[in-house]
Amino acid sequence: MKILVVKVSALGDVVHALPVLPYIKSVAPAAEIDWLVEEAFAPLLEGHPLLRNVHRLQTKLWRKSGVAAMLRGVREIGRLLRRERYDLVLDLQGNSKSALLTLLSRAPLRYGFDRAAVREWPNLVASNRRVALNESDYHISDRSLRIARAALPGGDAVPAAGPLPVSPAAAASIAAELERSGLAGQPLAVLHYGTTWKTKLWPLENWRQLTRFLLRETDLRPILTWGNDEERRAAEAMVEASGGKATIWPRGTLPELLALLARADLVVGGDTGPVHMAAALGIPTVSLYRVTDARRNGPRGEKHIRLQSPLDCSPCLRKGCERDAECGRSIAVEEVFRAIGARWRKEADE
Numbered sequence: 331m332k333i334l335v336v337k338v339s340a341l342g343d344v345v346h347a348l349p350v351l352p353y354i355k356s357v358a359p360a361a362e363i364d365w366l367v368e369e370a371f372a373p374l375l376e377g378h379p380l381l382r383n384v385h386r387l388q389t390k391l392w393r394k395s396g397v398a399a400m401l402r403g404v405r406e407i408g409r410l411l412r413r414e415r416y417d418l419v420l421d422l423q424g425n426s427k428s429a430l431l432t433l434l435s436r437a438p439l440r441y442g443f444d445r446a447a448v449r450e451w452p453n454l455v456a457s458n459r460r461v462a463l464n465e466s467d468y469h470i471s472d473r474s475l476r477i478a479r480a481a482l483p484g485g486d487a488v489p490a491a492g493p494l495p496v497s498p499a500a501a502a503s504i505a506a507e508l509e510r511s512g513l514a515g516q517p518l519a520v521l522h523y524g525t526t527w528k529t530k531l532w533p534l535e536n537w538r539q540l541t542r543f544l545l546r547e548t549d550l551r552p553i554l555t556w557g558n559d560e561e562r563r564a565a566e567a568m569v570e571a572s573g574g575k576a577t578i579w580p581r582g583t584l585p586e587l588l589a590l591l592a593r594a595d596l597v598v599g600g601d602t603g604p605v606h607m608a609a610a611l612g613i614p615t616v617s618l619y620r621v622t623d624a625r626r627n628g629p630r631g632e633k634h635i636r637l638q639s640p641l642d643c644s645p646c647l648r649k650g651c652e653r654d655a656e657c658g659r660s661i662a663v664e665e666v667f668r669a670i671g672a673r674w675r676k677e678a679d680e
Contacts, residue, residue, distance in 0.1 A: 331358055332414060335365045336431055337422040337474070338387055340526065341603030342627070344371050345610050347422050347474040349488040351380040354478060356486035364414065366431055373584045374607075377497060385410065389427070408434035418481055421457060422474045424449040429456035441481045447473070469626055490630040492610035496592045500585035504593055511577060519550040519670075520579075520591060520608070521568070522599035524561035527649050529621045530600045533658040534564050536666070538571035540598070543667050545575050548674055550596060552576040555587065555604060596674055598666070601627050609634060616669045620657050621646050635669040637661050 333354060337347045344367060354361055364383040365375055372386045387407065392400040411434050421432045421442040432440050433456045442448065442457030454460065461480040467473050471491065479485065508514045523537050544552050554565035554576055565578045579590065588607055591597055597608035597615045601622045608615050609629030616635045617628055623645040628636035638644060639660045643653070651657065 331361045331418065332416045333358075333361050333363045334411070334414070334416045334419045334435055334437065335363060335422060336419060336428045338366060338389075338428060338431070339368045339371065339423075341371050341374070342601070342606040343470065344374065345491070345494065345603065345606040346470045346627075348492050348494060348610055349471050349490070350420065350422070350474050350478045351378070352493065353475060353485045353488045354482060355380055356488070357482040357484055364416075366411075371584070374494070374588065377495070379495060380493075387431075404430070404434070407431065411435040420474075420477050420481060421453065422477060424453050426450045426452040429453040432456040439481070441477050443473075443477070469630065471630075490609075491606070492612070494588065494607065494610035496589050496611070497585045500583070500589035501592070503582070503586055504589040507580070508593065513551055513553070513577065517548075517550050517595045518553055518593065519544055519548075519596045519598060519674075520553045520555055520594040520604070521576075522555045522597070522602055522604045523564040523568070524557055525600045525602045527621065529649055529651055529654055529657070530602070530619075531658065532600055532618050532620075532661060533655075534567055536658075536661075536663045537564065537568055539663045540666060540670075541568045541572045541576050543663075544670070545572055547667070547671065550674060553590070553594070554578045555590070556581060596670065598670065605629065614673050616666065616673055618661050618666070620644060620661070621648055621651075633673075635673055637665060637669060 337344055354363055362382045365381055366385045369386040369388050372384050375384045392403040416435050416437040418439045419432050419435050419437040421428050424443045429452055440457045441459045442453055444460040444462045447463045448454055461477050463476055467476045525531055541552050544550050554568055556562045556565050569576045569578060591608045591613055592611045594613055597605055597613055599605040600618045605615050605617045614633040615629050618637050620639045624636035624638045639657055641657055641660050
């Protein structure tokens with residue numbers, strides 16, 4: 331059986347869908363599984379032991395290059411998918427783009443969400459098997475697993491997150507950088523300030539206080555990761571607050587970020603890809619949720635502490651709001667201190 335998983339973005343959502351892979355293998359060990367994903371996230375999946383192929387989409391490049399380039403790209407990916415002759419497609423995205431890709435595969439069985447669960451109604455045109463969600467399918471990983479279970483019933487239980495293997499080459503690169511930085515063998519806390527939405531951010535001053543707290547109250551060494559210029563500037567402000575003792579990590583590849591997270595003792599961030607990657611690796615996390623829902627998006631299990639804004643309007647899924655500053659302050663610095671202290675003491679005891 332040849333199976334195509336369509337989950338093209340975003341980084342955290344791709345990571346949340348990973349439990350689908352061990353589930354499929356528990357039902358059909360000989361199945362050949364491919365994954366269709368945006369090019370930026372493909373390095374995270376390439377080399378995964380449960381995948382045969384990772385097909386890269388270049389939709390950002392298509393849009394930049396104009397209509398002719400976009401049509402060419404669609405034709406090329408369509409020809410590639412048809413050549414594979416998939417038996418089954420699992421559309422875990424549920425939007426118009428994934429509908430087009432699912433249709434281009436021409437697979438005889440195309441599973442997707444039903445009208446109540448689909449993100450964009452044109453997606454309904456692509457699927458010929460539509461799956462309803464149960465009340466228990468609230469978490470984003472369970473939504474993906476519901477489609478896999480409908481297509482391939484009778485599988486085993488799967489981990490709450492992952493698996494997500496680390497490349498040996500990336501692990502070696504990170505080990506060498508830790509050695510150069512004088513951090514090898516020390517307990518590490520990776521702090522990731524950035525998120526995709528402004529309304530997901532925790533205030534920078536809170537992050538500055540958090541950095542000082544880690545150095546004052548724990549033996550964890552703060553490592554600051556970043557993905558763009560704004561996040562880099564925030565990391566510089568956190569280093570200043572630490573008296574130069576925190577470390578800004580050099581921006582590298584996605585596999586290298588994964589290898590760094592695997593080396594961490596604790597990861598702290600908002601609703602953002604690195605936090606979900608850490609959870610898929612089994613690394614303890616403390617994560618902060620303002621406009622998104624910790625129960626739906628957050629890492630699950632006793633290794634993870636999720637802090638939700640207490641405002642009555644949270645989660646609201648708004649990308650702009652007149653209460654943005656109030657919402658940011660609503661997760662108190664002291665609450666995050668306590669969560670980190672509890673999580674780190676538990677890890678140290680174990």
